[in-house]
Amino acid sequence: MNRTTNVTPKPLLEVRELGKAYRRYRNELMRVVSWFSTVQPQEETWILRDINFDVAQGEAVGIVGQNGAGKSTLLKMITGTLRPSEGYIRTHGRVAAILELGMGFNGELTGRQNVLHSAGLMGFTHAQVDAAMDDIEAFAEIGEYFDQPMRVYSSGMQMRVAFSVATAFRPEILIVDEALSVGDAYFQHKSFDRIREFQRQGTSLLIVSHDKAAIQSLCDRAILLEQGRVLQDGMPQDIMDYYNAIIAKKENDKVEITPLDSGQIQTRSGSGEASIRQVSLHAASGNPLDVVDVGQEVELRITVAISADLPELVIGYKLKDRVGQDVFGTNTWHTHQVERELSAGETLTYRMRFNANLGPGSYSVSLSLHSSDTHLTHNYQWVDHALVFQMVNMEKDFFLGSSWIMPTIECERQTAKSSESNESV
Missing domain, CATH: 3.40.50.300 (P-loop containing nucleotide triphosphate hydrolases)
Structure with a gap:
């Protein structure tokens, strides 16, 4: 047999x-x-x-x-x-x-x-x-x-x-x-x-x-x-998230590793003087979302708790695709919206609105709280996989890639006779 x-x-x-x-x-x-x-x-x-x-x-x-x-x-x-x-x-x-x-x-x-x-x-x-x-x-x-x-x-x-x-x-x-x-x-x-x-x-x-x-x-x-x-x-x-956390640890930051239900690993690092308390994604109507339509207007809400007097606070977010490639990121240093002279016990709520011009697939949000965007930056908290959401294409024409940047396409046609006429001129 x-x-x-x-x-x-x-x-x-x-x-x-x-x-x-x-x-x-x-x-x-x-x-x-x-x-x-x-x-x-x-x-x-x-x-x-x-x-x-x-x-x-x-x-x-x-x-x-x-x-x-x-x-x-x-x-x-x-x-x-x-x-x-x-x-x-x-x-x-x-x-x-x-x-x-x-x-x-x-x-x-x-x-x-x-x-x-x-x-x-x-x-x-x-x-x-x-x-x-x-x-x-x-x-x-x-x-x-x-x-x-x-x-x-x-x-x-x-x-x-x-x-x-x-x-x-x-x-x-x-x-x-x-x-x-x-x-x-x-x-x-x-x-x-x-x-x-x-x-x-x-x-x-x-x-x-x-x-x-x-x-x-x-x-x-x-x-x-x-x-x-x-x-x-x-x-x-x-591994790359943990590697970045190890580098942050050299500044005496705390590093926490948490397994998620998805099988991924969430890495948190930072001094803890400011920390993320809540993060959620919402539709323009205010309803919470975990599935987003391509091009849909969304609002990322982030609640931050301040546990020590701080001279300034910069918050940043980064969107990553399912393999961890950066899709988009910015922070309030670049948007000229730095919060200054914060006191222990304060709570800040950020609302970041944008059109989700992303391709279908799974995406994650990484968040950072720090003092500035220079080489003197102090890391209060960095959180990977702070939020995970799914993009689906329900209304748009089919396309490939991680970004929806649909063009307007124009085409000019000429008959063979008109082409010959132009060449003889």
Whole structure:
């Protein structure tokens, strides 16, 4: 009898108990001895410790964290350019990496020669690289510079060549470390399109970036590193919200994490000197809403409680789509409506009216209370997922996207006879 069993596919990347330490010994002899026996180092600094995660086929994982969290060190160990001090890494399939800009390139060689050299180190034959050279040159789009020494390249041109050669052959795992942030907007869009195409074909992506939009648009999940350890592993939007809260915590702000019924995570941070007491969405008639028609006039009502004397208060709101991408945001600093000289015990009620020119889907509202819009801003409270509502299209013509910006379309037609007449004049 034939029996069908569900077998979980093996992940393309396995990271187990991974750690990296830099050790200093009394002298070089003791360092050499440590290779063959246990020798206590004079000083030991752990950069990463107890890192565990898997990456499945076709999955995109973002690695985020503050400078010094260990992100680049982790990627270098995965690519094999750095040796772990403990734990292990298993990869199943070919890994292509774009790490430090220009790493492995020779400034005296031309772009073409560097492509041959780099692709050779990746394990491809001269014939394979020659067959792909035209496509690599065309994708990089650097013109005659492709046959000039790389020392005359700008950082953006180096990135173009690095990305083009790393993705000339579809890898099973693609690793990117901030390099795309160097390129111009046009090439970034082009690169992300290629990455998404690889993902559709089954390539797994591991990307380090401080670009919130890139993490949330490309990744299925994100891992937050803090002081060399995994602090959170979850949905990109939740991780980025928590990451921002961690940064706020450095100002001695309180951070609260609350699971919502929807499965999302709500993050609150701030000193608490002003706080959100209530938030609701209403129709123009005043009726409360949780489902909004495209283009409908709505009113966002927010009640704020003041618990300490404050010199000024700015309130801001931000609309996000279902994957956490910013749709629109503003605050009362930019609208020139800052409240000043507030006293403890006061309550403020804000009414923000706008037309919901949004596409169908789920949206959330994030709220912020702070002192100003300068580098001296003091965070009283930040609340993610303060409100969630659904947009539906009940009356408008069909359209795509997250914004309703329906145009007026005009068309002028000419017969073939009138066109010929115009050309003969």
